[in-house]
Amino acid sequence: MKKVFGFFAGVITGGVIGAIIALLFTPMKGTILRAKLHDYALEVTDEVKQAALAKREELESKLANLRK
Numbered sequence: 462m463k464k465v466f467g468f469f470a471g472v473i474t475g476g477v478i479g480a481i482i483a484l485l486f487t488p489m490k491g492t493i494l495r496a497k498l499h500d501y502a503l504e505v506t507d508e509v510k511q512a513a514l515a516k517r518e519e520l521e522s523k524l525a526n527l528r529k
Contacts, residue, residue, distance in 0.1 A: 487494055 484491075484494070489497070
């Protein structure tokens with residue numbers, strides 16, 4: 462249990478440190494960077510939703526074929 466907790470603590474710590482370093486060394490202003498990150502997050506969210514919907518339709522189709 463200690464190993465798992467230590468691993469996740471390391472992952473979170475590394476992520477936070479990496480994010481801080483990335484923000485400190487970025488060549489853009491904070492407002493521009495936040496706007497770009499927001500747009501990118503919305504784009505990725507839409508792509509994931511579309512992929513999930515397509516997979517759901519595919520699985521529902523397969524289930525309907527199996528029930529026949």
